[in-house]
Amino acid sequence: MGGASDIDEQMQNAEIETTPAPTRRRKKKSMVWEHFTVEAVAGGCTRACCKLCKQTFAYSSGSKIAGTSHLKRHIALGSCPKIKSQDRKQLALASGFKTDGESPDPPKRRYRTSSYLNSLFDQDISNENLAKLVILHELPLHIVEHPAFEAFAQSLQPRFKMLSSEAVEVEIMAVYQKERQNLFQVLGMIPGRVSLTVGLWTTSQTLGYVCLNGQFIDSDWKLHRRMLNFMMVFSPHSENALSEVISISLAEWNLKDKLFTITLDNNCSSHDIYSANLRDHLSNKNSLMLKGQFFVVRCYANILNVVAQDIIASIHGIIYNIRESVKFVKASPSREEKFAEISLHLEIPSTKSLSLDITTQWNTTYHMLVAALEYKQAFTVLETCDDNYNEAPSPDDWRKVEVVCAFLKLLYDSAIVIMAAADPTSNLFFHEAWKIQLELTHALASEDAIVSSVSREMYEKFDKYWKDCSLVLAVAVVMDPRFKLKLVEFSFSKIYGEDAARYVKVVDDSIHELYLEYVAQPLPLTPAYVELGEAHTSMNGSEINHPSTPISTGDGLHDFDIYISEISTTQNTKSELDQYLEESLLPRIQEFDILNWWKLNNIKYPTLSKMARDILAIPMSMTSIGSSLFSVGTGNKVLDEYRSSLRPEIVEALFCAKDWLQYLPTMVELPPHTTIVKMEM
Template identity: 70%
Template sequence: MEGVSDTEPLALEAAPTSRRRRKRSLVWEHFTIETVSDGCTKALCKQCNQSFAYSTGKKIAGTSHLKRHITVGSCSKLRQEKRQLALTSGSKTDGNSTDPPKRRYRWRTSLNFDQDRSCMDLAKMIIMQEYPLHMVEHTAFKTFIQGLQPQFKMPNHEAIEKEILGIYNKEKQSLTQLFGTIPGRVCLSIGLWTTSQTLGYVSVTGHFIDNDWKLHSRVLNFSMVSSPHSENALSDVIGLCLSDWNIKSKLFTITLDNNCSSHDIYSANLRDHLSNKNTLTLKGQLFVVRCYAHLLNVAAQDVIASIHGIIYNIRESLKYVKASLVREERFAEIVQQLEIPCTRPLSLDVQSHWDTTYLMLAGALEFRHAFAYLETCDPHYNEAPSPDDWKKVDTVCTYLKLLYDSANVIMGAADPTANMYFHEAWKIHLELANAAVGEDGTVCSVAKEMHEKFDKYWKDCSLVLAIAVVMDPRFKMKFVEFAFSKLYGEDAGRYIKVVDDGIHALFDEYITHRFHWCQFMKTTRGT
C-alpha cells in the first residue's frame, strides 16, 4: 500500500503534461512542426520548406506569421502555382489545389454582448450628442448597427425614451445625495430663450464645489413657460427648482441672463421671497450676479446699432472687393500704391457675433483711403463711407476694443474665477465714466449709453467681485482701495467700508455655518 500511495501522486501529476491541445487552426494544413533542440521547435512550410519559430521552452508563438506567409504571397511555391494557374486558365482552383482559399480563417468574435448595456450606451449617446429619439427608427442607422452587431435588437423611440428617463432619474438621485454632502453653497445661472414660435424656455444650472474641491456645473431644470420674461414665471421656475432639489438653504448667488430693463424686477421679487426666510448670505447682498459676458454683448450690440447704416456700407464694400479675383488684385494694387501698412486682414463678419463685426470694422478702417480711391477709379463701386463716417467708425472701434479685449481675457482663461471680473469691470467703468463727460459729442453719446449699462452692473456686482479680489492673496484689500479711489474719488472711503464690513460679516457667517456643519456630520456619522 505504501508503494501505491507513493507512485499514484506521480502518475496524476505527469498525466496532464502528456496531453496536448488539438491544433484547430487551418494553417497546419500547410505547416509541420519539427524539433530543433530540447524544448525548441519550428514550423516548416510544406511548400517551400522555409522554417519559422514556433516554441521556445514553455513559450509558444502564435500563428499570425504563419497565416501571412501563405496568404499574402510570401511562399515562393504558392506564388509560382498561382502564376501557372493564371497562364493556363482564368477559372477558379479546384479542391486539390494547395492554394488556401481566401477569407478562410475565422477570427474569434466577442461573446460578451449585452442587450441591456448596449441600449443604455445608445441612450447615453443620444443624450450627449442631442440626437433625435426617432433616429432609432431610421433605416440607414438600423442597417449600420445590424452590420456591426446582428444580435442587437433596435428599440423603438418609446423604449429609448424610457431608457433616457431611467438614466435621468438615476443621475438625479445621485446628484440629490451629493447636494446633501457638500459643505458649501450652490450658485445658480438662469438662461432664457424664445423661439420663432414665441415659445419661452427657462434653464437653471447649478454650480458648486464638492468635498474634493472639484467644480461641478449641472443643469437642474429646463422647462417651457408661457411667458419667460414675466417676473412671476421666472420666480416660480426658480422656486420650484430650489424645492425640488432641496437646496433652498444652500443658495449663494443667482446669475440672470436677461436684458437690463427687466433684471431689477426679477431680482427684487426673488430676493424678497428668500430673504424672509433668512436663507441668503449677508441677507441677500451677494444674491444678484449678472452675466458679464451678456453685459458685453448687449453693450456691443447697442454701439454697433448706433452706426448700422455705415456698417452696411462697409459690409457691401467688402463683398464688392471679394466678389472676384480681379477685384481683389486691383484693390491690392491700390493698397500697394498708397503704401498702406497691412496689419489687419479684410474679413466679413457674422452679424450675430459682435466680435467679428469689430474685427471687420477695425480691418476696414485701416484701408479707408484705399476704398476712397477705389470709388474714384471704379464706376461700378459707390459704397465707400465718407470721412465723417470713418471718424464715427474710429470712435466705435475704440470702445468695441475695450469690450473685445476684456472678453478675450475672460474667455481665454481655462477656468475663469470671480476675481478676474473685478479687474476688467472697474477699468471699463472708469474709462466710460471719463469719456461720458468729455467734450467730443460723438464720443460722449457712445460712451454715455455704454456707461449706463456698466453702472447698473457695477451697482449689483461690485461687492461680490470686490470680496473675490480681497480673497486673492496677490491683491487683497489694497487693490480694492486703489480701484475705488479712482472710481469714486473723495467718496471712496464709504464704498471701501461696505466691502470691509461685508468681509467681516461673511467670515462670521462662515464660522457659524462651519460649526453647524461639523455638528451635523458628527450626528450623521454617530460619533
C-alpha cells in the first residue's frame, strides 16, 4: 500500500533534485546521471546514490573515478528493486519515456557515441527480427495488420512502428538476399563437389514448385545440406522440367562443373524416365564423374515408406479391426479396467500400453500392432464376455499381423539407425540396405505361405531400389576404412551366392575407374618434408598430436617439392587406392568418426581423400539431417492455399531463408555482464 505513491513522489523529487555543486571536473554527459546523484562521504570520497531505491555505489576515492558501467547495469538490467516492483513504469523511465503513456520526449542532447540506454531500441533491427519471425515460424505476412499483434508489439516497445504487409515483404527479401550472398561465398570455397536432392511440391493450381538442396563436405570435413532454390514451374512433371530447373540453379550458384549426383524422391514408375532424361540433358552441360553411372540416386527413406505402406495395405482390414478394438477398450475407464483384469488373469507379461496410430506415420501403426499382438488373447476373451465388442481378429488374422510386424521391424530398425546418426554420411546406408535385401530374398523362398505372400510385393519394390542403387551404396561403404571392399564381398556372397564374384568385380572396376578420373585432376602441392605416410590417428579417428596445416614452404625449395612430387608418381608401383584397400581394416567401434579419419589422412591419401569427400557427401536420403524418416510420404508435398497465392519470388525467399537461418547463431543475445543469480528463499 502506498508503494505507487512513493514511487511517484520519488520520481517528482528526481525531476526537481539538483546535482551537486559543479567542480572543476568536466560536466557529466552520461545519461546514467538522470537516475543517480553524487553524495560526499567521509574521507573525501563520493558515492553514487540511486534516485529510486536510494542504494549507493562507489564513485570516487580522492582523485580516482570508479566509472559508470556498474551504474548502467543497475538501471538497464533491472537490478534496482524499485524497477523490479514497478517493472513497466520504470523500464519506460530508463528508456527515456514518460510514464503517463505519452510519446517519448526527444533527447535533450545528442552525442557522437550512442549511450547504452538509448541503444536498447533500434527500429531497423526490430524490422529485421520481425521478418525472421515470420520466416522461421511460417506466419502469414498479414499478421502485422492484426490489431492484437500490433497491440502486443506496442506493449513491448511503444516506439516500434508496425510495418505493413508490403514492408514485411521488403524486409523478408532483404534477409533472403543477405543470407543468399553468405551461402554463395560458402559454396565458392568448398573444395569438392556438390550433390543435389530434388523434391516436387504441388499446388491447388496447375503450377508446381521444385525444391533443390545441395549437400557437400567443407574444407574442415563437416557435412552440410542447404536449400538452393524453391522454383516455380508450370508443368513440374513434364519431360524437361527438372533438367531445366537444375541447369538454371547450377548456373545461378556457379556450380556447373561441381555437380556430382542427384537424389530424387519419385515413385517407382516415373523414376526411370526422370533418370534417363536428367542424365542425358545434364551430361551435355556438366562433367559427370564415372560417365554418370550413379549420377541419379533414389531416396532410401522413400523406399522404406513405400514398402512399409504396401505391407500395411496388405492387411488393411485386419488393421481396421485392431484399431477399432483399441478404441473400444480406451473408450471408458471401466472398459480399460476390465481389459486389465482379463490381461492379469491370463498372466500376459507385456508392459506395453495399447495406443492408437497416426495413419500418415507408419511407425505409429507398427507400435500399435506390436502392442495389440501381445494382448491378442485378452481381446479374444473380451469378445466372449462383452456383447458390445465384436471386432476381435481371428487366429489367422493374428498370424498375419505377426508376420507383418516382423517385416515392419526390419524397416523400423533400419530407419532408427539412420536417424540416430548425427551426420548420416553415405557409407551408413549400405549396411541397412543389404540386410533388408537379404531378408526379403530369404522370405520370398519361405515355405510359409503367409511369409512368402506378404514378402512378394515388398521384394519387388525393394529389389528395384537395390538394382538401381547397389553400386553407389557399395562404392560409398568402400570409403569406410572399417569395411572397404571386404564387406561388399561378404554381403554379396550372401545375396548372390555363386554369382557374387561377378557383382564384386563391377564395384571394384567402378572404384578404380572413378579413382583414375580424380588422379587426372590437379592436386595442391604438398611439401616433401611432411611425412605423408604418418597420419597419426586413434582408433576412433581422433587426432593425436597432428599438425592442422602443412608447414610453410617459404624456405626456397619450391622446385625441390616439384621434383619429389614428379619422381614419387613414377616410383610408386601401387596407387593410393590399392594401398588403402590392402591395408588392414580399422576396428569397428561405435564412436568412429569417418569424416575426421579422412581429414587426418588427407596428407597420406591426397587424391583418394578428394574422392572420399565427394562420395561420402552423396545424400542417400531426401530427409534433412536430424528429421524423421517415417513421415516422408510417397507422393509430392502440397503447398497450402495461402502460400500458393503469394508471388513465386516471395515463396522462394520464405522457404530458402527459413532453411538458411536455422544454421545461424542464436539471434537474441544477453546484454554484457549479465549473470544468473541463485535466489535463496
